[in-house]
Amino acid sequence: MLYALLCYNHEDVVCGWSEAEDAAVMEKLAAVQDGLRAERKLGPVARLMPTSSAMTLRKDQEPPIIVDGPFAETKEALLGFYILDCVDADEALEIAKRLGEANPGGSYELRPVRMFQPNSAAAG
Amino acid sequence: MTEAAWIEAALSGARPQAMGALLRYFRNLDTAEEAFQEACLRALKSWPRNGPPRDPAAWLIMVGRNAGIDAARRVSRQQALPDDEAAVSDLEDAESDLADRLDGSHYRDDLLRLLFTCCHPDLPATQQIALALRIVCGLSVREIARAFLVSEAAMEQRITRAKGRIARAGLPFETPNAADRAARVGAVAAMIYLVFNEGYSARAAQAGAHNDLCHEAIRLGRLLLRLFPTEPELMGLLSLMLLQHARAAARFDAKGEVVLLEAQDRGLWNAQAIGEGLALLDKAMRHVRSGPYQVQAAIAALHARATAPDDTDWAQIERLYATLERMEPSPVITLNRAVAVSKTAGPEAALAVVEPLSGPLANYFHFHGLRGGLLAQLGRSREAAEAFGRAIALAGTPAEAAHIRQHLDRLALTGQNCTD
Numbered sequence: 001m002l003y004a005l006l007c008y009n010h011e012d013v014v015c016g017w018s019e020a021e022d023a024a025v026m027e028k029l030a031a032v033q034d035g036l037r038a039e040r041k042l043g044p045v046a047r048l049m050p051t052s053s054a055m056t057l058r059k060d061q062e063p064p065i066i067v068d069g070p071f072a073e074t075k076e077a078l079l080g081f082y083i084l085d086c087v088d089a090d091e092a093l094e095i096a097k098r099l100g101e102a103n104p105g106g107s108y109e110l111r112p113v114r115m116f117q118p119n120s121a122a123a124g
Numbered sequence: 125m126t127e128a129a130w131i132e133a134a135l136s137g138a139r140p141q142a143m144g145a146l147l148r149y150f151r152n153l154d155t156a157e158e159a160f161q162e163a164c165l166r167a168l169k170s171w172p173r174n175g176p177p178r179d180p181a182a183w184l185i186m187v188g189r190n191a192g193i194d195a196a197r198r199v200s201r202q203q204a205l206p207d208d209e210a211a212v213s214d215l216e217d218a219e220s221d222l223a224d225r226l227d228g229s230h231y232r233d234d235l236l237r238l239l240f241t242c243c244h245p246d247l248p249a250t251q252q253i254a255l256a257l258r259i260v261c262g263l264s265v266r267e268i269a270r271a272f273l274v275s276e277a278a279m280e281q282r283i284t285r286a287k288g289r290i291a292r293a294g295l296p297f298e299t300p301n302a303a304d305r306a307a308r309v310g311a312v313a314a315m316i317y318l319v320f321n322e323g324y325s326a327r328a329a330q331a332g333a334h335n336d337l338c339h340e341a342i343r344l345g346r347l348l349l350r351l352f353p354t355e356p357e358l359m360g361l362l363s364l365m366l367l368q369h370a371r372a373a374a375r376f377d378a379k380g381e382v383v384l385l386e387a388q389d390r391g392l393w394n395a396q397a398i399g400e401g402l403a404l405l406d407k408a409m410r411h412v413r414s415g416p417y418q419v420q421a422a423i424a425a426l427h428a429r430a431t432a433p434d435d436t437d438w439a440q441i442e443r444l445y446a447t448l449e450r451m452e453p454s455p456v457i458t459l460n461r462a463v464a465v466s467k468t469a470g471p472e473a474a475l476a477v478v479e480p481l482s483g484p485l486a487n488y489f490h491f492h493g494l495r496g497g498l499l500a501q502l503g504r505s506r507e508a509a510e511a512f513g514r515a516i517a518l519a520g521t522p523a524e525a526a527h528i529r530q531h532l533d534r535l536a537l538t539g540q541n542c543t544d
Contacts, residue, residue: 012138049399053403066410
């Protein structure tokens, strides 16, 4: 079963990390990711730019309107996501805990994936 | 990240919002600051034991408010109350949810009031900057003093004076009307860019504080943009700071001397910061409401996009500086346009742009540096040497002076070659 692991945290906190702190967190996460990759459980991983760079297309009206900012102003913003290949929910939660130990604070939402197309857009 | 580092990041991330709410309760900067400090102390005791709260800002507001009220009671009764730490560490989620509901709706107003207070029109820019760094960013007086190369006592005095002026003028608790608000947002943006420029300057780099100030300015820029997410000039400001700061690692060599843009190792530029800066500029330009920050960001973007110095689109940069000159006429901007002119039309054309600036920029280091460089290119060595001499006399840092001395040495060498 594929799971999407959606990373939520306070943007003020994460954007406030110094470059050294940011690098330290990324290094710890990379170690966990390497393990998951070796176990062939890791799909695409993405870290999103801050919500201030977001635009939202509201398509519930004609013509659609473009709004600056994220879809929802939430205290904890969606800052990134993983696609994981897990045997069951227990394993997905176990992986989430491992990632959480590397990067405490905030929350991970686990959502089973209904449809997945890896496609081939070049990595940025 | 260690527990201590995470807690520190959470405290500083929550600081603006918590300080804003505490300022609303207590209507006094000192009281709000003391209440916040007390809340932080209790967080340092409680969070490692009980785990971080779900919403650090709500927790700090709740605890800070109680601490502030207790302190006021103690003063009024002239006696100590029993230590209530136990009560605080048992703070229930329900209580913090209540604080959350009470304060969530004030989020925007609280932050704006806090920023407007620091950028009070009665305060000179130096005091605005010092106050914002102290109150909003939470830098210590020592850190701010170090960044501005003044003594700690002098900086303490500057901040005390600023607070005094604000107390006398009264805090802006009313909601300003649209025109006032726009002017005040403009003042906050200007203050943020001053903080950034102070950090970007070679002077701060020598004090080892440049990254701190640039980092704080970028944080403030993000905060302000989050409050006004559809304002293209604020997107432009954040984009500009990100694009400039992206070059930080390449701007100084191992000896701490300035490396000019042309000579920088572009591989050291921060690709993530450039990516975010470009995305924000792209978004800003969709609004078709240009302004000085957007134009400056567009110039920085052209430099960032050039993979080698020769790939720089100087013609477009020249046009953008001309646009900026129309928006904000200033001899320094004209001087920058002259640099672009020298790349597109040669030293003679650039010198024609530079010469009329000799009055207003008589004491400006970069004027004499650029003028000397153009004269040298034109083979007017004696005049070039004079200009370089003037630049050295006006250099703000040893690195700036050393850089010009290199030009002088080169000039001397070519002079020798001519006479040989």
